[in-house]
Amino acid sequence: MAGRAPRQTPTMADVARRAGVSVSTVSHVLNKTRPVAPATVRSVLGAVAETGYVPDPAARALGSTGYGTIGLAMSALSNPYFSSVVHGIDRHASAAGYSVLLADTHDEADAEIKAVSELLRRRVSAIILAASGDGSPAIRYADKVDVPVIAIDRFVPAGVDQVAVDNAEPTAFLVDHLAAVGHTRIAMVTGRAGLTTTRERRAGYLLGLRRNGIEADPRHEADGDSSEDGAGVAVGRLLGLAEPPTALVVGNNRMTIGALRALRDAGLSVPGDLALVSFDDFEWADLFQPRLTAMAQPARSIAEQAVAMALSRITSPALPPRKVTINPAFMHRESCGCPPGAP
Template sequence: MVTMADVARSAGVSVATVSHVLNSTRPVLPRTRQAVLTAIEELGYTPNTLARSLVTSRTRSIGLAVSAISNPYFTEILQGVEAGALEHGYSLLIADPHDDPEHERTVVQLLHERRVDGMIVAPSAAPRDLVAYLTRHAVPTVFLDRAVRTAPDAAHRFDQVCAENAGPTARLVTHLAGLGHRRIGLVAGRPGFSTSAERITGYRHGLAAAGLPHDERLVVDGDSESAAAEDATGTLLALAAPPTALVTANNAMTIGALRALRRRGRSVPRDIALCCFDDFTWADLFAPRLTAIAQSSREMGARAVRLLLDRIAAPDRPARTLRLPCAFVHRTSCGCPEEPEPSDQPAKGFPS
C-alpha cells in the first residue's frame, strides 16, 4: 500500500508538506504543490479520509435533506448540489424528510451525527424544531428553495437560496388576463411553505395589475401534491361560475389538475387555459405544450453549496439570502399559437 511517506520521497518533500497539500492546512509553493500532486497521481496514493478528518476536524462532507424521492422537482436541485460539492472536493450524504416536520428533525440529526461539515435543507412547512436543533448545535446550514423567517439578531445565522416567486406568478396571471380571461383560478401549494405564500401574493398582484377583482373562491389548496390538486381542481370546476383559466403552483399539482380536467372531459386550452409554475421534463411533450415558469434548479443547488462553504469558512459573517430569477416559457396551453414569441426573458417586474 502506498503511504504518505512514499509520496513525500517521490516528490522530494517532507511528510508534513504532503499533509499540508492534502489538508489545505498551510500555504505551499505552487511548484511544490504540483510536485506532490504529480507524485500522488503516479503512485496511485489514496488519502485516508478518516485520518484526515481527525487531523482537521472536517469530514469534507455535506448533508442534504430534500424530499427528492417524494417530489421530483428536487431532482435537478440535487444534481446541482452534487456537482457543486464534487467541484469543491466534498462528498454528499442525502436524506429525504418527506416534507414531514418530525421526520425532518430526525434525518437532520442523523446527518449531523455523521459529522457532516454543514447542511443544505429544503425545510418543511413547520420547521421550528429543525431550526431549534440547528441553532443549538451551531450547524452551518443553508435553507434551499423555501425561505425560513428568523430574527435578525438570532443566535445562529442561516443563509438561504430561493427562486423569485411572486413576480413570475404575477406574470402568468397577467398573461392569461391579456388573453381575455376574467376568472382565473389558482391551485395553491401547501400552507406554511414560503413558496406557497409568495405565489399566492404574486397571483393577487397579477389580478390587481390586470384590474381584476380577487375572489377567494378561485384560490384552492392543492397541498403541493398531485392527488390533493386533483380534488382542488374539481372544486373549482364545480363552482356556479368556474374559472376559464387556471394557474397551478408547482409541477405535481399541474399533473393533478390535468387529471381532473381529463376526468371531466375538459380540453386544454379549448375549454380552459392552463399555466403552471415549474417547467419540467415532460412539459414540452404534453398536448398542448405547457406554458410555464422555469426555475434555475441546478443553479440553485450549486449556489447553495457555495453559500454553505462560505459559511463554514466564516461562521460569523452576515447571513445572505439569494433570489434567483425565473423564465417565462411561452407554449400553447394558455391558448396562444403553436409558434409563440421567444421566451428567454426573466419573469420579473412585480413586487415580491
C-alpha cells in the same frame, strides 16, 4: 457561531428532562424500538432540537462519515423539481471534494427534525435545507452544535444563508399573461398550507388579479396540498362551480400532473376548454400536447449557489448571513392558449 465558549455536550437525560419523559422513552423515540404516542414523539423531538443532543453512536463513527460531507434535507422523493436540485448539489459538491448525504423531510416538521438529527449524527460539515415551514426548530438544532445551515427554495426568517427564487412577482406575471389573453375568471390551485412558497405564490396570484382589475373570488382558490391527488380534488371542486374558471394557475409541477389528469378525466381539453399555466417546469414539459406554459426554476443555479455558500460558511463561519434571490424563467408554450410562436 465563532467565538463561543465551550458548552457541555447534551445527554439523553437532558432531553428526557426537557420533554418530561423517561430516558427509555427518549431512546424508543430516537431508535424506533417501540411505538410511542405521537404527542410524546413531538415533545421528544422538540427537546432534542432545543438541547442540541446528538446521539453518541455517530460520534464514535466520526472517522467513516465525518468531515467532507454536506447534508441535504428536503422532500426529494416527492418533488420532481427537487430531483434536479439534488443532482446539481451533488455535482458541485463532488467537484469540491465533498460527498452529499440526503435525508428526506417529507415536507413535514417532525420528519424534518428527524432528518436533521440523522445528518448531525453523521457529523456533516454543513446542512442544505429546504424547510417544510419556517425551519426554525431544525435551524436552531444545527446551530446548537455549530453546524451551518443554508436554506434553499424557501426563504426562512432565521438569519442564515439562503437562496431561492422570487415566487410572488413571477406568479403575478402568469396572471398578467392569462388576463392579456382575455381571461377574467382565473383560478389557482395552491400548494400545501404553511409552506412559504405557497404563501408567496398565492400573494403573487392575488397581486396579478388586482393589477389587472379582476376582483378576487375566494371560490377560485383551491388547496391542492402540493400533491397530484390534492390537485385533482381541487380541480374537481373548481369545475363544479356555477361559473367555473376559464383559466388555471397551478402552484407547482407535481400538482400540474394531477390537474391535467383531472381535466382529462372530465373530458376537457387544454387550452380549448380551460387555459393552464404552472409554476415549476418539467424536463419533459414541451413533450405534452399542448406544451406547458410555465415558470421554470433554475435548479442548476440554486444548487451552485447553495454549495458555494456551504463551502464558504464551513471555512469562514463568521461571515454575515447572505440572501440570494434568483428569477425564474418564463417558458412560453401553448397551454395558456397562445398559438405556437406567439410573442
